[in-house]
Amino acid sequence: MALQNILLAGFGGQGILFAGKVAAYAGLMDGKEVSWLPSYGPEMRGGTANCSVCISDEPIGSPLVLAPGALLAMNIQSYDKFIDAVIPGGVAVIDSTLVDKKCSRTDITCVYVPATALANEKDLAGLANIILLGTLLKHTGFAAEAAVEKALSKCVPPKKQHLLEPNMRAIRLGMDY
Amino acid sequence: MKGNEALAEAAIRSGCRHFFGYPITPQTEVAAYMAKRMPKIGGTYLQAESEIAAINMVYGAASAGVRAMTSSSSPGISLKSEGISYIAGADLPCLIINVQRGGPGLGGIQPSQADYWQATRATGHGDFHVLVFAPSTIQEMVDLVGMAFEKADAYRMPAMILADGMLGQMMEPVSFPEEAAEVKTVAKPWATNGHEGKRAHNIVNSLYLKPDQLEKTIIDRFQRYETIKATEARAEEYLVEDAEIVLVAYGATARIVKSAVNTAREMGIRAGMIRPITLWPYPVKNIQKAAETAKHFLCVEMSMGQMVDDVRLAVNGKRPVDFFGHTGGVIPAPGEVLEKIKAIAGGAK
Amino acid sequence: MAVVFERPKALLDVPTHYCPGCTHGIIHRLVAEAIDTLGIEDKTVGVAPVGCAVMAYDYFACDMVEAAHGRAPAVATGLKRSLPDNVIFTYQGDGDLAAIGTAETVHSATRGENITVIFVNNAIYGMTGGQMAPTSLPGQVTQTTPYGRDVKTAGYPVRVCEMLSTLSGVAYAERVTVDTPAHVRQAKAAIQKAFQNQIDKKGFSIVEVVSSCPTNWGLTPNEALQWLRDNMLPYYPLGVYKDTTGGDK
Structure with missing residues (x-):
């Protein structure tokens, strides 16, 4: 598989870094080279958060994703900031509950998922990030589905194992959307 | 594994049981990891009152002959520079980690490599050098931590891992050498750990009031540096x-x-x-x-x-x-x- | 012939660099006597300061480490955490302990580091030639307070034992002096107790020794001791400021 450069962006607290971690772990489960690089800032909650995930057959060069092949955007600011950076032929998965804009670019695939609303509706509050990751998985195939499930069981901490099942549901919900 | 955590775990696997630190972005995970692990393996994690105190605790622990380390980021390294000079002047081995951020002053918290001059030219006052290792992957961070401790012991001098915020914060897969792998240590007959009535008293010191005496200690040290320059450069x-x-x-x-x-x-x-x-x-x-x-x-x-x-x-x-x-x-x-x-x-x- | 007086073993037979009439010699001897009495020289590591006692590492027979200015308690912390069964002491002056090293002093105390601190307070920077110390008295003339210490601009002297006695980590804080044989005996008992506390793992112990500096005070040794009695002791009253050890003094 070619190099997958994924950029995930939104507000702190939306689980951006967690979703990125799941993607990176999934790549690892597939036997790929991976890297995960968070933005870090002074605020712990509510500020902008984004992270770069690289999945490749080759050792990762720059771990910083400036031109994403796949963008996962969970707020307007991130959408505005990064939508033009997506490479032609790339994919943007956008939480349409939080971003009420439509992209005019025709050289990329934009997928609008009302993930936050869906999450609330399906008793998956707080898992909009994972729903979007599921959609991203369907459109990019950044890892095998089984690898993503394995990654989730790795990334959900042992003390919070009761959250594993909802996470799995969220991934499938995103894939089926 | 996150770069900062990998640094910490590698240090533990290299036999380091004494960590003295102070929180500063973007290296704080090193301290947090040590705080979690050290009590479980009978080691010391101590959050000092300042970077200055932390490096001087390292000086004390290194005097005692144990593998000791501290970690910080750029502004904190400036504070440690006093202690690093004393450690070099007293010929003590230790490990210092600098996860660089932007400077000067408070600067910023994003990745930077603006402490190169500080690390290679002037980690403190006086004629001395510090071994400086610059990893570029998380795996290499792990490998170089072990090497840094070994070389520091071998040459009785401080070693530094010069990383940056990107390496500290990013995650990559790493593999660690087998837990059972022998930690290479050297005898430290110079350590101030109590003479036990078996030897004359040891003194750890960097003060030489007679210029010719001071010059001799420095020239001796620089002769060691020549060996290091001839054998330890890596690229x-x-x-x-x-x-x-x-x-x-x-x-x-x-x-x-x-x-x-x-x-x-x-x-x-x-x-x-x-x-x-x-x-x-x-x-x-x-x-x-x-x-x-x-x-x-x-x-x-x-x-x-x-x-x-x-x-x-x-x-x-x-x-x-x-x-x-x-x-x-x-x-x-x-x-x-x-x-x-x-x-x-x-x-x- | 019975030996009635000899040099303590823990003090090496070398001439010191201290000025005539300086009380460092007496205090060194008291520390060495305590080490001898407790039989701990083989496992003691001392930390020397920057200041007049900077070369104490040449005088004590135990292992010694020379610290940067003010950092002795941090260095002692590093030693003690690495060698918990050894005995670690610092020997510091007023500039070292109460000015540049205040943070190290306060925090090693509040952590309750199980170390022994010998604090020599002579209200002046001796080694650099008589500048104002954090413990210089109001009105005291020094090289850097030529018109006397004006508390409006130079602030007030620090009372270290009083300050540290408010910290929960401190097991023992006593102020003594060495101007008379009786006071020397009290000082000896206090210093020995401060070491015994460490052996008993009681925590941070400090003995402040109010001391004289004839050279920089510009007085003869005897006049200096009288000045100490007349000026220092009223501001720095002798006594036990804290003792949570419960043992007999």
Whole structure:
């Protein structure tokens, strides 16, 4: 598989870094080279958060994703900031509950998922990030589905194992959307 | 595993049981990891009242003969510089980690390589050097921590891991050497750990009021430095053999440069890269050798150009040496580096 | 012939660099006597300061470490955490302990580091030639307070034992002096107790020794001791400021 450069962006607290971690772990489960690089800032909650995930057959060069092949955007600011950076032929998965804009670019695939609303509706509050990751998985195939499930069981901490099942549901919900 | 955590785990596996630190972004995970692990393995994690106190605790622990370390980021290293000078002056081994951020002053908290001069030229007052290792992957962080402890012990001097916020914060898979692997340690008959009535008292000290005496200790130390310079310099060479343009970069920047070199090769430009792994001693020979065949050097850093001094010293006027960089936490993009390479290639024709 | 007086074993037979009439010699001897009495020289590591006692590492027979100015308690912390069964002491002056090293002093105390601190307070920077110390008295003339210490601009002297006694980590804080044989005996008992506390793992112990500096005070040794009695002791009253050890003094 070619190099997958994924950029995930939104507000702190939306689980951006967690979703990125799941993607990176999934790549690892597939036997790929991976890297995960968070933005870090002074605020712990509510500020902008984004992270770069690289999945490749080759050792990762720059771990910083400036031109994403796949963008996962969970707020307007991130959408505005990064939508033009997506490479032609790339994919943007956008939480349409939080971003009420439509992209005019025709050289990329934009997928609008009302993930936050869906999450609330399906008793998956707080898992909009994972729903979007599921959609991203369907459109990019950044890892095998089984690898993503394995990654989730790795990334959900042992003390919070009761959250594993909802996470799995969220991934499938995103894939089926 | 996160870079900072990998550093901490590697130190523990290298037999370090004494960590003294102080929180500062972007290295705090090193301390947090130590705080979690050390009590479980009978080690010491101590959050000091300042960076100054932390490095002096390292001085005390190193005097006792144990493997001791501290970690910080740029402004904190400035505070530690006093202690580092004393540690060097007293010929004590220890490990110091600098996960660099932008400066000067409070600067910023994003990745930077602007402490190169500090690490290789002036980690503190006086005539001395510190071993400086510059990893560029999380795996290499792990490997170099072990080596840094070993070399520090072998040469009785402080060693530094010079990383940056990107390496500290990013996650990559790593594998650790087998837990059972023997930790190489050396006897430390000089340690102040109680004479037990078996020897004269040991003194750990850096004060010599008689100039000729002080000069002698320094000359002795610099003779050791000559051995180190001759045997311990390390670098990775990437596509250097037939390269017309040799890029020089270390740490996280070298990853970006490698991407740019690959793209340049695809475009038919014969670019290569030398990546210093030790910054002191500097891999002068690798640069000198490349200067025989390459036409042009380009040094890339996350600073206004610090390591480029060492590249120029090594090239010694033989070839042009250009510099490209960003500073203050701005990370150079592979595309920008590529543009520089293309400009040089175009000019060289 | 019975030996009635000899040099403590823990004090090496070398001439010191201290000025005539300086009380460092007496205090060194008291520390060495305590080490001898407790039989701990073989496992003791001392930390010397920057200041007049900077070369104490040449005088004590135990292992010694020379610290940077003010950092002795941090260095002692590093030693003690690495060698919990050894005995670690610092020997510091007023500039070292109460000015440049205040943070190290306060925090090693509040952590309750199980170390022994010998604090020599003579209200002046001796080694650099008589400048104002954090413990110089109001009105005291020094090289850097040529018109006397004006508390409006130079602030007030620090009372270290009083300050540290408010910290929960401190097991024992006593102020003594060495101007008379009786006071020397009290000081000896206090210093020995401060070491015994460490052996008993009681925590941070400090003995402040109010001391004289004839050279920089510009007085004869005897006049200096009288000045100490007349000026220092009213501001720095002798006594036990804290003792949570419960043992007999």
